[in-house]
Amino acid sequence: MIPALEFSQIEGGYEPGLPILRGASLSVMPGEIVALLGPNGAGKSTLVKAAAGLVPIWSGRVTLGGRDITATPAHRMVREGLGFVPQTENVFANLSVLENLLLAAALVPKARRGTIDAIFTLFPDLARQRKLAAGRLSGGQRQMVAVARALIASPAVLMLDEPSAGLSPKLVGLVFERLQAVRATGVTILLVEQNVKAALAIADRAAVLVEGRERLVGRAADLADDKRLAHLYLGGGLEEA
Amino acid sequence: MLQLVADGLIVGSVIALGAVGLTLTYSILRFANFGQGEFMTWGAYLAVSALTFVLAMTGGGVMQPIEPFSFGWQLLVALIIAAVLTALLALLLDWLLFRRLRHGNAITLVIASFGAALALRNLLQFFYGTLPEYYSREIQISLRLVPRDVMGGLRITPDQLLVIALTGVVVVGLHLLLTRTTLGRAMRATAMNPALARVAGVDVDAVVRATWVIGAMLAAVAGVFAGIVGQIRPMLGFDLLLPLFAAAILGGVGSVWGAVLGGFIVGLAESFSVPIFGAEYRAATAFLVLIAILLLRPTGLFGEKR
Numbered sequence: 024m025i026p027a028l029e030f031s032q033i034e035g036g037y038e039p040g041l042p043i044l045r046g047a048s049l050s051v052m053p054g055e056i057v058a059l060l061g062p063n064g065a066g067k068s069t070l071v072k073a074a075a076g077l078v079p080i081w082s083g084r085v086t087l088g089g090r091d092i093t094a095t096p097a098h099r100m101v102r103e104g105l106g107f108v109p110q111t112e113n114v115f116a117n118l119s120v121l122e123n124l125l126l127a128a129a130l131v132p133k134a135r136r137g138t139i140d141a142i143f144t145l146f147p148d149l150a151r152q153r154k155l156a157a158g159r160l161s162g163g164q165r166q167m168v169a170v171a172r173a174l175i176a177s178p179a180v181l182m183l184d185e186p187s188a189g190l191s192p193k194l195v196g197l198v199f200e201r202l203q204a205v206r207a208t209g210v211t212i213l214l215v216e217q218n219v220k221a222a223l224a225i226a227d228r229a230a231v232l233v234e235g236r237e238r239l240v241g242r243a244a245d246l247a248d249d250k251r252l253a254h255l256y257l258g259g260g261l262e263e264a
Numbered sequence: 265m266l267q268l269v270a271d272g273l274i275v276g277s278v279i280a281l282g283a284v285g286l287t288l289t290y291s292i293l294r295f296a297n298f299g300q301g302e303f304m305t306w307g308a309y310l311a312v313s314a315l316t317f318v319l320a321m322t323g324g325g326v327m328q329p330i331e332p333f334s335f336g337w338q339l340l341v342a343l344i345i346a347a348v349l350t351a352l353l354a355l356l357l358d359w360l361l362f363r364r365l366r367h368g369n370a371i372t373l374v375i376a377s378f379g380a381a382l383a384l385r386n387l388l389q390f391f392y393g394t395l396p397e398y399y400s401r402e403i404q405i406s407l408r409l410v411p412r413d414v415m416g417g418l419r420i421t422p423d424q425l426l427v428i429a430l431t432g433v434v435v436v437g438l439h440l441l442l443t444r445t446t447l448g449r450a451m452r453a454t455a456m457n458p459a460l461a462r463v464a465g466v467d468v469d470a471v472v473r474a475t476w477v478i479g480a481m482l483a484a485v486a487g488v489f490a491g492i493v494g495q496i497r498p499m500l501g502f503d504l505l506l507p508l509f510a511a512a513i514l515g516g517v518g519s520v521w522g523a524v525l526g527g528f529i530v531g532l533a534e535s536f537s538v539p540i541f542g543a544e545y546r547a548a549t550a551f552l553v554l555i556a557i558l559l560l561r562p563t564g565l566f567g568e569k570r
Binding site for chain 2: 107129155
């Protein structure tokens, strides 16, 4: 089966000569939720930003459904079928909720465009707030708008960078519940998370990234009980675990 | 009193249109474009050339005014041609200069725009000379709208009334563009967060080009309006530069309605300063308004802290 999203030996970073990604490889199969875990500074966010076209890739290859998207400009990724929800500042605060969605919908071909009604069915809270400026919403509601904005372009793969950051445990539960509903619609999800427990609870598989490359990949249920996971978070190597 | 209000609104219309262009380019291109005044001058002069061309093509070479105005339909066609040519000039300038500097320091862009403004002004004087030009030499009799015994009375020419009305039409049109179209939403999104706009699918480079086009067209319209109610001079735009900045900052940089309101406030302030300080200090009023805003409310009336 062709992976929905595949990273092969990715090297890259913000500044030339200062690599953050050092040969990262990962496959995400269609319909999966894969959690990308790792300690701070491991390169998790950089990897998804690189896939989204926001961080230069120096070598290696990113494919989406088998198509090479390594050199695709960031603004073309949505049309290619790759959605991305950044960690912070992920809504257009000066646009209303509805305008956020209308803009995202207008930027993809009609055949790919989701309907506002379908989005509001998935996120009923947003329907009530449609005319409110997105910047005036609560953290959880903003996260919903950000996910909804990415979903209205009907992505084949949705990448989320720490959607639980800054949210209360109750809201984290709500956001992750919505993500499961999103997966049920056939969207493949790559989830960057610091909240390991919550991420492993909804993921099918998980990968642990350390110093810019994957060190541990496996079924989420297995990794939840794997002592090597905690060891990698604490800065140790697999050999020592 | 009423006459001062009317004079302020006429000047304010020109300032408002120029300031809207300035505030748009600032919020999306992220630098203060000192060339905005020169786009106004170029727009006004290109309309002179376009008018000559249109008159030559339509035979006779003489413009028949549409009563009660001082100009004919040919000036409206010339205005459209001038706006398009000014937009092309802005795109050329972006391609030659600003595109290469965009990823550097904002100060570099500001200084580059200052240099571009000097070059544009001198180039314009080279092509058109320094003598004033007029779209029409028809003498217009102003209409008395309010008798003299009511708050000093009010006289205004049909051209001046049209300029105020058309400014309203242009601003409402721009508002609809920004709020009801995908381009407008993409422009507002890019102004807010260019990186997010990219991942949301906005072609930011295309938005930048659209911003240059819209900003330059607004400047050209403002320049032609200034020429309709006054003279067309090589220093037309330069002399309005300070009021433009004062209006954009007063309204809150990035706010279209703020720039419009700021334009009218600066226009009115200039107008009301004449009987108090004398006409020779009229231009200094914009300075005072600018200093007052920076001291009292640096974010302007509708501006937000960034």
